[in-house]
Amino acid sequence: MISSHLGRGKVEDSSEDELRLSDAVLAAFCFQSGRGEGKKQRTRLRVNAVYRAFAELRKKYPDWLQDMSFTYGPADTVPISGALEDILFDLGASGIMSVENPRYAYLKIPAFKLILIRKAITERRNEAEQGELRRLADEFDQLYSKASRKG
Amino acid sequence: MPGATRDFENRIEAFLQELLDGYTPLKIRGDKIIRDAILGHNVFYPHEINLIDSPLMQRLRRVHQTALAYLTYPAATHTRFEHSLGVVIFAQKIIDALKSSSRGGLISDVKTAEIRLAALLHDCGHGLFSHASEIVYDEWDPTGEIRTLKRADPKLFGEAEGHEILSYYIVRSARFRELWEDIISKYNMAPAKQFRILTKVNLKRVANMIIGVKASSDYPLWLSKIINGPFDADKLDYMGRDGYFSGLVTPVDTDRLFVSLSIFDPRGDEPFICVDIGGATVLEQILFNKMLLFSSVYNHHKVRGSFRMIASLLQEIRSKQWTVSGTRLKFAVDFLRLDEYDLLNSKQVNRELRVKVRKLRERILVKRALVISPQALKEKDLVSQRKFFELEQQQSKKNAMELELAQKAGCDTVFVDFPPRPRVEKIGKQSMVRLSEDTAVPLSKLYPASGWIEGYSQYRRRSYVLVPSGYEDAVADLALKLFAERDIKLDKKLCLELAKRPRRLGS
Numbered sequence: 034m035i036s037s038h039l040g041r042g043k044v045e046d047s048s049e050d051e052l053r054l055s056d057a058v059l060a061a062f063c064f065q066s067g068r069g070e071g072k073k074q075r076t077r078l079r080v081n082a083v084y085r086a087f088a089e090l091r092k093k094y095p096d097w098l099q100d101m102s103f104t105y106g107p108a109d110t111v112p113i114s115g116a117l118e119d120i121l122f123d124l125g126a127s128g129i130m131s132v133e134n135p136r137y138a139y140l141k142i143p144a145f146k147l148i149l150i151r152k153a154i155t156e157r158r159n160e161a162e163q164g165e166l167r168r169l170a171d172e173f174d175q176l177y178s179k180a181s182r183k184g
Numbered sequence: 185m186p187g188a189t190r191d192f193e194n195r196i197e198a199f200l201q202e203l204l205d206g207y208t209p210l211k212i213r214g215d216k217i218i219r220d221a222i223l224g225h226n227v228f229y230p231h232e233i234n235l236i237d238s239p240l241m242q243r244l245r246r247v248h249q250t251a252l253a254y255l256t257y258p259a260a261t262h263t264r265f266e267h268s269l270g271v272v273i274f275a276q277k278i279i280d281a282l283k284s285s286s287r288g289g290l291i292s293d294v295k296t297a298e299i300r301l302a303a304l305l306h307d308c309g310h311g312l313f314s315h316a317s318e319i320v321y322d323e324w325d326p327t328g329e330i331r332t333l334k335r336a337d338p339k340l341f342g343e344a345e346g347h348e349i350l351s352y353y354i355v356r357s358a359r360f361r362e363l364w365e366d367i368i369s370k371y372n373m374a375p376a377k378q379f380r381i382l383t384k385v386n387l388k389r390v391a392n393m394i395i396g397v398k399a400s401s402d403y404p405l406w407l408s409k410i411i412n413g414p415f416d417a418d419k420l421d422y423m424g425r426d427g428y429f430s431g432l433v434t435p436v437d438t439d440r441l442f443v444s445l446s447i448f449d450p451r452g453d454e455p456f457i458c459v460d461i462g463g464a465t466v467l468e469q470i471l472f473n474k475m476l477l478f479s480s481v482y483n484h485h486k487v488r489g490s491f492r493m494i495a496s497l498l499q500e501i502r503s504k505q506w507t508v509s510g511t512r513l514k515f516a517v518d519f520l521r522l523d524e525y526d527l528l529n530s531k532q533v534n535r536e537l538r539v540k541v542r543k544l545r546e547r548i549l550v551k552r553a554l555v556i557s558p559q560a561l562k563e564k565d566l567v568s569q570r571k572f573f574e575l576e577q578q579q580s581k582k583n584a585m586e587l588e589l590a591q592k593a594g595c596d597t598v599f600v601d602f603p604p605r606p607r608v609e610k611i612g613k614q615s616m617v618r619l620s621e622d623t624a625v626p627l628s629k630l631y632p633a634s635g636w637i638e639g640y641s642q643y644r645r646r647s648y649v650l651v652p653s654g655y656e657d658a659v660a661d662l663a664l665k666l667f668a669e670r671d672i673k674l675d676k677k678l679c680l681e682l683a684k685r686p687r688r689l690g691s
Contacts, residue, residue, distance in 0.1 A: 055577040102342020106614030107456030125641040127573040137634035
C-alpha cells in the first residue's frame with residue numbers, strides 16, 4: 034500500500050472534472066453575468082446575504098448543491114451550511130478572499146482576482162458547463178440582491 | 185432511497201442483535217451517584233444505569249474522545265463514555281435553568297427523561313477512534329451509505345454527522361426498543377409516577393433530538409437544541425473536557441450561562457432558547473475555546489499525524505478486506521463492531537497490519553516535511569492561491585499527490601494534510617441574545633466573532649506534508665517541486681522554518 038487513504042486503486046477518480054460545490058461558489062462570485070456590461074462587479078459581498086442566497090439557490094439546484102445543506106435557526110436568523118462555511122474559510126486561507134475588518138460583515142475579493150478566476154474557469158470548462166455556471170451566477174445575483182436587503 | 189434505508193436499518197438491527205446478545209438488564213435499586221473528574225457528583229436514574237451498563241454504552245469506554253491525541257497530550261485518554269455522561273449532566277443543568285426561568289414549566293418529566301436519554305445515547309453511533317473512523321465511512325466514501333442517506337433526506341440528515349445518523353438509527357431500531365422495554369419492565373413495581381413516565385418515553389423523539397430536529401409535531405424545536413444546537417450540552421461538555429484532559433486552559437463560565445438562559449417567544453409562534461446580555465460573554469468564551477482547541481489540540485501536527493495514520497489504516501483494512509478480530513469493515517456499522525482494543529493489540533495475525541499497528545502502539549508517528557501557512561502563498565500570486573484552493577477542494581488530487589510523493593521518495597506513506605476548519609458560524613449567527621422583553625438578536629450582531637475565524641484562517645491555519653521519520657528532507661524538496669509543477673509557488677524558507685527544518689535552507 035503506497036500512500037495514505039487511497040485503497041481504491043485509482044489515482045484519479047472519475048469525478049475529477051465534475052462541477053463541485055466550490056465551483057458553484059466561485060462562479061457565483063466571479064461571473065455575475067446578469068449584472069450586464071454597464072454594471073460594476075461586486076467586490077464586496079455581505080456574508081449573511083451570501084448564506085441566505087445560497088440557501089435559496091440550493092432549492093433551485095438540489096442535485097448540484099445537494100451536499101450543501103442548511104440548518105435554520107430561530108427568528109429568521111441566517112441559515113448556516115457547514116460545507117459553505119468550509120469553502121469560504123478555504124478561500125480566505127488561500128488568500129483569494131478576505132473578510133473586511135473591523136465588522137467582519139463583508140467578504141472582499143479584489144476586482145482583478147474576480148476577472149482572473151473567471152478567465153481560469155472559462156478556460157477549463159466547456160460551453161455547456163459555462164452556461165450552467167452563468168445561469169447559477171444569474172440566479173445567485175438576484176437572490177443575493179434580495180437577501181442583502183434583509184441584512 | 186427506501187431500499188437503501190431499509191438495508192441500512194437491517195444492518196443496524198443485526199449489529200445490535202449481536203452486541204446485546206446475552207445482556208439482561210438487572211433491576212437497579214435506587215438512583216446512583218457517578219463522580220466525574222470535571223463535573224463532580226451527579227445523579228443517574230436506575231433505567232439510565234441499565235443503559236449505561238449495556239454493551240452499547242460500555243463499548244464507548246474503548247473509544248477515545250479525541251482518537252490518538254493522547255499520543256501527543258498524554259492525559260487526553262478520556263473516552264466517549266464519560267463524555268456521554270457529561271452531556272447528560274449538562275443537559276440536566278440546562279433543563280433546570282430553563283425550568284427556573286420563564287416558561288420553564290413546559291419541560292415535563294417525560295420530556296426531561298427523553299432529553300436525558302438523547303444526551304446519554306447521542307454518541308452511541310461512534311466507531312473506533314471517533315472521527316477518524318467516521319471520515320472513512322462518510323467523507324472519504326462519497327458514494328457510500330451515509331452520503332446516500334444524507335442526500336435522500338437532506339432536511340433530516342443534511343447537516344448531521346455520520347455518527348449522529350448511526351446513533352439515530354440505533355435508538356429507533358426494533359432491537360433497541362426491545363432492550364428499552366425490557367429495562368422499563370423492571371420498574372413496574374416502582375413508584376407509579378416513575379413507571380408512568382418511563383412508559384411514555386418515545387424513542388423516535390429521542391432519536392430526533394440526537395440529530396437536532398423537532399422531536400415531534402407537539403414538541404418545540406428548542407428541546408432538541410439542548411442536545412444539538414448552536415450552544416448545546418454536547419459542546420459544553422466536550423470543550424471543557426477536551427481542554428481539561430489535554431492540559432489546555434479552556435474555561436467556560438457555565439454557571440453564568442445557566443442563570444442567563446430563558447425561553448423567548450416574541451411572536452408567539454416559534455419559541456427558542458436565548459441568553460440574556462450577561463450570558464453573551466459566555467458564548468464568546470465557547471467560540472474562542474473552539475478556535476483554541478482547533479489550533480492547539482485537534483490540528484496539532486502530531487495529532488493530525490496520528491489521526492491520518494489511523495484513518496488511512498482503517499481505509500486500508502476496509503479496501504483490502506482484512507479481518508480484524510473476526511470483523512471486516514465493509515459498512516458504516518462495521519466500524520462499531522470493532523473497538524480500539526481490538527485493533528491496537530499486538531497479536532494481529534496479518535503481518536502487514538501488525539507492522540502498522542506496532543507503529544501506533546510505539547508512537548512511531550509521521551513527521552513534518554513541510555508546513556504551509558497562509559503566508560507561504562504570496563499575496564499577489566493569484567494563480568498559486570487558486571491552485572492551492574482547488575487542490576484542497578479535490579480529494580482525488582490530494583490522493584494523486586500523496587501517491588506520487590511516496591513513489592518518488594520511496595517511502596510507504598505521505599500525507600498531504602489539510603486539517604478541518606473550526607466551524608463557528610452556527611454559534612455566532614444562530615445563538616440568540618435577549619436584549620429586552622421583546623427583542624433578541626443573534627450573537628454576531630453584538631460581537632463579530634467572525635473576526636476570530638478570519639484571524640484563524642489568515643494566521644493560524646496550517647496544512648502539512650507528513651512523512652515517516654528519515655524522509656523529511658527528501659519529501660520536502662519533492663513536495664515543493666510537485667507544488668510548483670501544479671503552479672503552486674510556496675515560500676520555501678517559511679515552509680521549512682515552520683516544519684522546524686531550517687537546516688535545509690543552506691543546502
